[in-house]
Amino acid sequence: MxxxxxxxxxxxxxxxxxxxxxxxxxxxxxxxxxxxxxxxxxxxxxxxxxxxxxxxxxxxxxxxxxxxxxxxxxxxxxxxxxxxxxxxxxxxxxxxxxxxxxxxxxxxxxxxxxxxxxxxxxxxxxxxxxxxxxxxxxxxxxxxxxxxxxxxxxxxxxxxxxxxxxxxxxxxxxxxxxxxxxxxxxxxxxxxxxxxxxxxSDGHFRKTELRPVERDAVLASMGLYHPFFLYVSAPAVHKNHKRLIEAFARLPAAVRDTHQLAFIGHFSIFDRQDFETHAARSGLRPGSLVLLDSVSDSDLNTLYNLSQGFIMPSWHEGFGLPAVEAMLCGRATIGSRASSLPEVIGRDDALFDPFDVDDMCRVIHRLATDDEWRRELEAHAAVQSRLFxxxxxxxxxxxxxxxxxxxxxxxxxxxxxxxxxxxxx
CATH class of the missing domain: 3.40.50.2000 (Glycogen Phosphorylase B;)
Structure with a gap:
């Protein structure tokens, strides 16, 4: 043909x-x-x-x-x-x-x-x-x-x-x-x-090990000083950034104040101001939300690997490729129980209602505090990501x-x- x-x-x-x-x-x-x-x-x-x-x-x-x-x-x-x-x-x-x-x-x-x-x-x-x-x-x-x-x-x-x-x-x-x-x-x-x-995945994303000095230098250059959760997405409304910010803000203070939430995407000045204002109104302290404009694939691979987990809160996705990329890097991945994300993530206990901020907060809290469950999700990620x-x-x-x-x-x-x-x- x-x-x-x-x-x-x-x-x-x-x-x-x-x-x-x-x-x-x-x-x-x-x-x-x-x-x-x-x-x-x-x-x-x-x-x-x-x-x-x-x-x-x-x-x-x-x-x-x-x-x-x-x-x-x-x-x-x-x-x-x-x-x-x-x-x-x-x-x-x-x-x-x-x-x-x-x-x-x-x-x-x-x-x-x-x-x-x-x-x-x-x-x-x-x-x-x-x-x-x-x-x-x-x-x-x-x-x-x-x-x-x-x-x-x-x-x-x-x-x-x-x-x-x-x-x-x-x-x-x-x-x-x-x-x-x-x-x-x-x-x-x-x-x-x-x-x-x-x-x-295009092959750029994989598990890697960084020396502590290299790791700390990368994180400091991006304003990341605590264990952080990552979300990679365009700033469209269906990507559900604002509910994710609210869910993170509802974490108990002992968890919220020792973690950060990092967004990576193509953010206009308006997008950046909008998210930062929403974070402040939700009760987050300055620096809790980190907005990173599009980074290189190499840096993105590093951030996937260094994150404590990946969160995909969209209420509608055609697929959800960043979730696969995160799993290829061995990251525990949680996400929305909507459209394509259940078939991508492949575990019901890692899903939440994208319109229910409390339900989202519940799963994020477990990701932050339940080390055994997080290791289960990391092991699952290695298997699930091979399907794609x-x-x-x-x-x-x-x-x-x-x-x-x-x-x-x-x-x-x-x-x-x-x-x-x-x-x-």
């Missing part, structure tokens, strides 16, 4: 989030596990600064000629209504370019792109008969329209258009069983067309693609991709 991967998810603003990491790791996993398929990666010239780094990410994995670039007039971001005509044209140009590659299947690693930047995604605008599959992360805005769609009509229009495209996809590759169930229950998709392929590998994702993905083969064409291998159709950056 000729498989074309639209990798804009690793180019757009999402490249700084979990979706970007997923998109790139997913593509690398397919290339590493490829057995006879012709894999082409399609990039957008509207993100010129991302092209060479992505090329380097596939050095020794994929021939340079298998990474192609398409172009269209910009800007096209949907947030600006003056871009509408250019965006409409760009969607047609992109689909025509992808069709010109003679694919058996096109896979879009992130469909919900292009609201605040120049990503371009659509399905069946050009009328090509090639099957299109899409990675499904979640349907959070659709299922929480009062929070995410109703207050912003322009974003709602953009999002619902993407939902329309999503319904036209031949196949959805869900990152969890929870996300797959959402598509079946709320999009009316047939279960056979929604395949939970899961996710994996990119090789497993690639295997399930190829099986899903193969299931579409009868609809992908005559079965005759396409002609070699004409070099004139490859615009190389």
């Amino acid at each position: 000729r498989i074309v991967l639209d990798l804009q998810g690793a180019q757009s603003a999402s490249r700084l989030r979990g979706i970007g990491r997923y998109s790139l790791s997913f593509a690398q996993a397919l290339v590493r596990n490829n057995a006879g398929h012709d894999i082409i990666i399609a990039l957008s010239a509207l993100f010129p600064e991302t092209i060479q780094p992505i090329r380097r990410a596939f050095d020794n994995l994929l021939p340079a000629g298998n990474i192609v670039v398409w172009d269209a007039p910009g800007p096209v971001a949907a947030i600006d209504p003056s871009n509408a005509e250019r965006r409409d044209l760009a969607e047609l140009v992109r689909e025509a370019f992808l069709a010109s590659l003679n694919p058996d299947i096109v896979h879009v690693t992130s469909l919900f792109e292009g609201y605040i930047d120049d990503a371009v995604t659509s399905i069946t605008r050009h009328g090509a008969g090639c099957p299109v599959s899409v990675t499904l992360y979640d349907l959070i805005p659709l299922l929480n329209a009062d929070r995410f769609l109703d207050p912003d009509p322009r974003y709602a229009e953009y999002y619902r258009q993407k939902i329309g495209y999503l319904k036209k996809a031949s196949l959805l590759l869900a990152i969890s069983r929870s996300a797959a169930s959402e598509a079946v229950d709320h999009l009316g998709r047939d279960e056979a067309q929604v395949i939970p392929v899961g996710t994996g 590998t990119w090789d497993n994702v690639a295997r399930k993905t190829f099986q899903a693609f193969e299931s579409l083969r009868p609809a992908a064409g005559s079965g005759v291998a396409p002609d070699p991709l004409p070099q004139r159709k490859r615009r190389l950056a």
